[in-house]
Amino acid sequence: MIARVLTTGVIAGLVAGLAVAALQHFTTTPLILAAEVYETAQHAHEGAEAGPAISGLRRTAATSVATIAVSIGYALILLAAMLLSGDAIAPRRAALWGACAFAATGLATSLGLAPQLPGMAETELAARQIWWLATALSTGGGLFALLRLDSAAVKIAGVALIVAPQFFAPQPATPESTAPAELAARFAASSLAIQSISWALAGVLVGLVWRLLSQEKEAS
């Protein structure tokens, strides 16, 4: 069982990650590179350096590896969620889990901390990371209570879990982006699209690969 779960997670995450990495290359990455030009110009003016130390093909490869790692992580989390809740693992069901996971990690977190280009105003990193994780977990738990549990009191608690984190988002006091608004708007939209595709693909592929591996096991 453990072997089948891990194999499914790795294969589904690898394929989903490769597809998402290719999409990133044409959507979000060019916007990040463009924003870094503005950020570097501003920093050069102030005498500081900007952006990561990797460039060119190595940067594309590193980005792809990171995206594949996240996708395998997403696939394993979806598998764990379906096993814990006793669901049958199938493409449609897994895609629905992926959609809810996107609502938790993508939509809810973006309400408080919009997808960010380099050079935008920001607050302390640790506080943003803690808020992001707490919001994703709280929203996910809230959605589960709303969609899967029957008691009215539990459903009300679910709504509270979804709404509450939004009052504590660590937003910067004043906007001070070096990137033009058009770039930032396009980036926010592209990022949300990429995130929804990552979760949906991870879900569908988990369902498909699981079905294939299960058939193989029954046949042998």
Added chain:
Amino acid sequence: MNAKSSANAAALAPSRLEALKAAAVALVLGFGLVWIAGFAYPESVHDAAHDTRHALSFPCH
């Protein structure tokens, strides 16, 4: 009869136990991978995952 059915309910079926074990392993590995790629602090990891962190809207600087 009643004692037997309650005993059955108390002990998890072996297949369910196996599924829970697999779920725990998948959960730990899944969160671990997302943590390394999306949140970990070492500069080399941050630089390598920088564009992915921004694209998937993990908090980054």
